Amino acid sequence: MQFEIDFNSDEALYLQLRNQIILGIAMDRFHEGESLPSVRSMADMIGINMHTVNKAYTALKQEGYVKVDRRKGAVIAVDADRAGTMDEIRRELQTVVAKSSCRNISREEIHLMVDELFEWMER
Amino acid sequence: MQFEIDFNSDEALYLQLRNQIILGIAMDRFHEGESLPSVRSMADMIGINMHTVNKAYTALKQEGYVKVDRRKGAVIAVDADRAGTMDEIRRELQTVVAKSSCRNISREEIHLMVDELFEWMER
DNA sequence: CTACTGTTATATGATGGATATAACAAGGGT
DNA sequence: ACCCTTGTTATATCCATCATATAACAGTAG
Numbered sequence: 348m349q350f351e352i353d354f355n356s357d358e359a360l361y362l363q364l365r366n367q368i369i370l371g372i373a374m375d376r377f378h379e380g381e382s383l384p385s386v387r388s389m390a391d392m393i394g395i396n397m398h399t400v401n402k403a404y405t406a407l408k409q410e411g412y413v414k415v416d417r418r419k420g421a422v423i424a425v426d427a428d429r430a431g432t433m434d435e436i437r438r439e440l441q442t443v444v445a446k447s448s449c450r451n452i453s454r455e456e457i458h459l460m461v462d463e464l465f466e467w468m469e470r
Numbered sequence: 471m472q473f474e475i476d477f478n479s480d481e482a483l484y485l486q487l488r489n490q491i492i493l494g495i496a497m498d499r500f501h502e503g504e505s506l507p508s509v510r511s512m513a514d515m516i517g518i519n520m521h522t523v524n525k526a527y528t529a530l531k532q533e534g535y536v537k538v539d540r541r542k543g544a545v546i547a548v549d550a551d552r553a554g555t556m557d558e559i560r561r562e563l564q565t566v567v568a569k570s571s572c573r574n575i576s577r578e579e580i581h582l583m584v585d586e587l588f589e590w591m592e593r
Numbered sequence: 594c595t596a597c598t599g600t601t602a603t604a605t606g607a608t609g610g611a612t613a614t615a616a617c618a619a620g621g622g623t
Numbered sequence: 624a625c626c627c628t629t630g631t632t633a634t635a636t637c638c639a640t641c642a643t644a645t646a647a648c649a650g651t652a653g
Contacts (some may be wrong), residue, residue, distance in 0.1 A: 359641060366565055373571035385598065396643050401599080412572065417599060418651050427574045436575065437583055439566050442489050444587040447559055448496035449535065451550045454588045458581050460560055464567040465577045482610060508629065519612050524630080540630055541620050 348376045352393055360395055364403040369412060372423060374468045383413065383421040471499045475516050483518055487526040492535060495546060497591045506536065506544040 350367045352360060371377050383389065386404060390397040404421045407413045411426035447457055473490045475483060494500050506512065509527060513520045527544045530536045534549035570580055 361641080366568070369572060370564070370568045373568040386600095387598085398644090399642060402641090404599090415599070417649085418597090420598060425572050427572075429573060432569075432573050432575070436566060436570055436580075437587075439562075440580075440583055441493070441587055443559060443562050443566070444584060445489070445493045445496040445591065446555075448588065448591055449492060449548050449550075450552065450555050452555070452559065454584055457559075457563075457584050460563055461567060461577055461580050461584070464560075464564055465571065468568065468571055484610080509631095510628085521613090522611060525610085527630090538630070540618085541628090543629065 350393055352395070361399050361402040361406065364393070364395075364400065365406050368403070368407060370468075372412060372425060377423045379423055379425065381423050382419050383423070385420050473516055475518070484522050484525040484529065487516070487518075487523065488529050491526070491530060493591075495535060495548060500546045502546055502548065504546050505542050506546070508543050 348371055350364060352363050352367075354360075356363065368377070368383065377383070383404070384392065386397050386400045390400045393400075404413065404415065407421065408415050411429045412423070413421045414424040415421050444457070471494055473487065475486050475490075477483075479486065491500070491506065500506070506527070507515065509520050509523045513523045516523075527536065527538065530544065531538050534552045535546070536544045537547040538544050567580070
């Protein structure tokens, strides 16, 4: 699995990495129980600092995507029944829908995009 | 129109304000050609600094939601046919869909949420 | 014993967020 | 003319966050 980090983005490096890993889980690139690369090797792969990777892993742990084992490292363990998930999703969708509404983008177009994204992730 | 600013949020104040205004436009609280409160009065209303409001207004101008007139202030002027809008929406949706996919939230549930949000904004 | 794992501590430089004070140019109202 | 309000710009300060670096510690696999 390769990661696309944009050093010129205004998004923080550790957040880009976190999102890429979440995307990787969604796309089944990483499977339940599988270990992510160690913080040090991942840092070398991408060319960033060890602590930046650690920050991403810690965020993933906090958000219920991995469990950290002292020997195996960061192990994929998604907490599917996580309290507050729906609220979080709804809050993020609100801004997207508000922007779309302003631009005269219909709900059907949003539905289409959502479907395309789901299908794209399933292959 | 009242604004809900959370001083304990980790989201920047000027971004919260910007999103609230976008939401206000989407919900037809503000109409095309109408002026937003001046940066100074808005700052007094919410209890934040003038420059923080100005930063929000400048962002709205950059993103094509208002045009700034020296005498009328920030006037609602939504650029509906804006290049890159769909790409922006798609990028923001990607993270949401990825998270949803990890949590076993189906595309139907996302569709439902989108519909609810659209309807909620239309009243 | 060695090599690797995550974790913690500390320090530094850079950037961004929020505040404050001040001044300027332009238009409206009286 | 005068005053008020408008957005805008210029500094300056304080604080939090981001990203880096070096270092050390504790646990575990070989």
